[in-house]
Amino acid sequence: TAGITQAPTSQILAAGRSMTLRCTQDMRHNAMYWYRQDLGLGLRLIHYSNTAGTTGKGEVPDGYSVSRANTDDFPLTLASAVPSQTSVYFCASSDTADNEQFFGPGTRLTVL
């Protein structure tokens, strides 16, 4: 099984442009998450979804939006990118909110 996939692998984006990072899982997990990972910092939660049709804000939600139209997909959108959004973005999923999380391979985003 593929598990959890992310696209693109990497991207260079001009400041002010919009972009959607894609995330798909085939494990039928209820919960999905978006994190960003920056050097010297722990993973920080951007948004999460405990089940299809619901979403919630994490620690650093500003400048990002998500949707959860179905169980498998959880796209993350940057409406107007800024250089501080340069980071590695990881999507993760878990069977339920209190179980171990499985991570996608990450998207390396550079905003210039």
Place this chain on the structure above:
Amino acid sequence: GQNIDQPTEMTATEGAIVQINCTYQTSGFNGLFWYQQHAGEAPTFLSYNVLDGLEEKGRFSSFLSRSKGYSYLLLKELQMKDSASYLCAVMDSNYQLIWGAGTKLIIKP
């Protein structure tokens, strides 16, 4: 505020034992997780502790003391492939994971 502390970097010798410590202060506690992350890759799950004591899984063991807000990950018979970052994360009262910055473990032959 919520805080997870772990050493930034540790060095150990192949075949030896290393202990990576993690202390935490969080709003509630619903378990502590350890993940391994090789450079340029995604984190992968290693262990989960919710009750006090030691959980052993092959060469890796994880210990938890909730009263002290303390955990450690013990790696035995170190192999070169164990060179990675080890991430400590605590699940808070909202069932969200709070992550430490990670400990980079360097294994020398």
